[in-house]
Amino acid sequence: MNTKPDILSLSHEELRHILTDTWQQPAFRADQLHAWLWQRGAREFESMSNLPKGLRKNLAEAFELQPLHIQTLQKSTDGTLKIAFQLHDGLLIESVLIPVPREKRFTVCVSSQVGCSLNCSFCATGKMGLKRNLTAAEIYDQVFYVNQICQREFGHKLTNIVYMGMGEPLLTYRPVMKSIELLTRFLPRGTSGEEFGISPRRITLSTAGIAKAIRRLADENARINLALSLHAADDAKRSAIMAINEHNNLKSLTEALSYFYRKTKNRISYEYIALRNFNDSPEDAQQLIRLCKHFPVRVNIIEYNPVEGVPFSATDEERLNAFAKRLSDAGITVTVRRSRGKDIDAACGQLAGKTEEKNT
Numbered sequence: 001m002n003t004k005p006d007i008l009s010l011s012h013e014e015l016r017h018i019l020t021d022t023w024q025q026p027a028f029r030a031d032q033l034h035a036w037l038w039q040r041g042a043r044e045f046e047s048m049s050n051l052p053k054g055l056r057k058n059l060a061e062a063f064e065l066q067p068l069h070i071q072t073l074q075k076s077t078d079g080t081l082k083i084a085f086q087l088h089d090g091l092l093i094e095s096v097l098i099p100v101p102r103e104k105r106f107t108v109c110v111s112s113q114v115g116c117s118l119n120c121s122f123c124a125t126g127k128m129g130l131k132r133n134l135t136a137a138e139i140y141d142q143v144f145y146v147n148q149i150c151q152r153e154f155g156h157k158l159t160n161i162v163y164m165g166m167g168e169p170l171l172t173y174r175p176v177m178k179s180i181e182l183l184t185r186f187l188p189r190g191t192s193g194e195e196f197g198i199s200p201r202r203i204t205l206s207t208a209g210i211a212k213a214i215r216r217l218a219d220e221n222a223r224i225n226l227a228l229s230l231h232a233a234d235d236a237k238r239s240a241i242m243a244i245n246e247h248n249n250l251k252s253l254t255e256a257l258s259y260f261y262r263k264t265k266n267r268i269s270y271e272y273i274a275l276r277n278f279n280d281s282p283e284d285a286q287q288l289i290r291l292c293k294h295f296p297v298r299v300n301i302i303e304y305n306p307v308e309g310v311p312f313s314a315t316d317e318e319r320l321n322a323f324a325k326r327l328s329d330a331g332i333t334v335t336v337r338r339s340r341g342k343d344i345d346a347a348c349g350q351l352a353g354k355t356e357e358k359n360t
């Protein structure tokens with residue numbers, strides 16, 4: 001059994017301590033090593049060309065360095081890219097690159113867990129169950145590689161990151177927050193080789209709704225945007241499609257979100273997948289309008305993509321537009337998001353099903 005420590009789990013301080021105190025190396029070697037790991041994304045000690053050969057050998061003997069491998073890269077007719085990554089233990093996760101070149105907006109949607117334990121009834125990922133949480137490095141690496149792909153395909157670096165892929169980010173709280181810290185400090189931002197870190201204002205964490213963890217984000221003064229996967233503005237309906245609502249009902253969630261807003265003033269949005277004859281009536285719109293009164297919030301209505309074995313279908317265009325109009329007439333900022341990457345199963349709630357099937 002391999003018991004070597006994972007070098008990507010060590011802080012800069014810990015690396016410095018090991019290299020200087022234990023291995024008698026000059027302090028700048030730890031800085032060089034740290035830059036290789038995070039700013040340059042090196043995932044083989046051998047490639048760290050400005051470290052002495054002997055040091056590279058010692059590092060390889062003492063530490064594990066586990067890269068992600070791009071297993072498949074699929075391109076949708078609308079330009080969306082879905083990347084399946086294989087982890088060191090053979091498990092698969094998916095990330096999605098959503099380009100909007102005319103707005104110079106390039107968003108990556110990352111996974112935070114392999115599978116998900118919450119089993120929302122409209123979601124393919126939930127059908128997998130939870131295999132494990134990702135580490136901070138595994139989350140960071142998704143963004144690092146997709147940033148490279150984005151520059152290669154579109155000549156532009158990533159502009160936005162959303163934690164909206166496989167898994168519930170607030171159930172893997174520490175690794176997710178650590179990954180945000182790494183991304184805001186070290187993600188390469190251009191070709192000069194000197195610009196690093198993405199603004200936390202360009203990061204959105206999307207949660208199915210865990211009130212306690214939302215309060216924790218507020219208490220830790222997280223500077224990111226928050227999105228709640230709402231999908232129904234009524235407890236009975238929401239519990240019918242999202243079991244998490246039974247212990248985190250709408251009252252507890254709106255109280256936690258109000259607290260988050262009061263403490264941070266960060267942007268909050270509601271994600272609302274429009275499901276035909278389930279949550280798309282005028283009464284549903286009225287309930288949603290009432291729920292928007294607690295704090296400033298924008299609503300993103302998302303076109304649904306059918307998932308095999310799930311008894312929901314997408315709202316038709318007319319109902320969708322009427323629903324959105326009711327909200328905007330009530331003074332709510334609302335956007336309707338057309339589905340992206342339908343032909344490659346890259347849309348919301350579709351991740352992991354097909355790739356997983358091929359490998360089992």
Ligand code: SF4
Nearest residue numbers: 116119120123126167
């Ligand atoms: S919608 Fe999100 S929280 Fe719900 S099962 Fe899917 S991945 Fe998990």
